[in-house]
Amino acid sequence: MHNKIRKQLFEQIDTDYQKFSSALIPTNENILGVRMPALRKLAKGIAKGDWRTYLQTAHDEYFEEVMLQGLVIGYVKADVEELLPYVAKFVPKIDNWSVCDSFCSGLKMTKQHKERVWSFLQPYVVSENEYELRFGIVMLLIYYTEPDYIDRVLGLLNRVQHEGYYVKMAVAWALSNCFVKLPDPTLRYLAGKNSLDVFTYNKALQKIIESTRVDQETKKVLRSMKRR
Structure with missing residues (x-):
């Protein structure tokens, strides 16, 4: 699953966007340059499938790999008590404002x-x-x-x-x-x-x-x- 998702990320690389994002976002991860609409589309697909295995095995080498995990947690339809441990496990991976704020805005289960x-x-x-x-x-x-x-x-x-x-x-x-x-x-x-x-x-x-x-x-x- 990990290799398939990484392949999909690499297919979406936009080198101009990569330069723009790298200048804007301070992060320890490498930025590939995948735009948010593409990441959201991929995350929605993962959230409808075996998202538990994905979150347990996902890699953190690239900025987009970390961002994707946060988006998936937001899109998943599951009980709040099952989701919160995934939230807790994800928070230590946050090392920049972009992942932080996108992750927070996706946690809409908070409203309920x-x-x-x-x-x-x-x-x-x-x-x-x-x-x-x-x-x-x-x-x-x-x-x-x-x-x-x-x-x-x-x-x-x-x-x-x-x-x-x-x-x-x-x-x-x-x-x-x-x-x-x-x-x-x-x-x-x-x-x-x-x-x-x-x-x-x-x-x-x-x-x-x-x-x-x-x-x-x-x-x-x-x-x-x-x-x-």
Whole structure:
């Protein structure tokens, strides 16, 4: 199975895209240059077949091989209790923002199992590993920026203390997402005594100000809140 899938990946290589991706994505794996639509199509096919054997035997030599595993986990139709161990096994393979964010956006089973996945995420949102922590934060921003969770989400984001660039950017992104969806509690948090470092705080304000879903008057207030 592994050799057949690798052959399919090699058939989809786009050398121009390979150069573009290599410049954009910092990763320990080699980037072949296979575009996401091709990876998604391949992942959907695997998810309908013997996906368990695939995930147990898949190789990690190439960026696309790792990305493919994450996509397959997202497409699989199985019980949440069977899937979460596969998620846990995959997270340590994440070493870049692209695999992290694509993986998170694919885990749509979260929508049907909010509390179960919430409890599963707790070790990740306090992890000292940059990409484990980013995984936890991106999961929060995609699936939990809603009234029932907003206070808990803001509380968790406030406790993040990590110097990793991709963690800081994820927190800023999460806060901008919180603001767009639930401006009142998020503004109270940003204007109050939060524990955000200057870079993350200002980056969050910048992302909110750049949003087309925030009115000019609010943007004016946010500009005045910038830390020097």
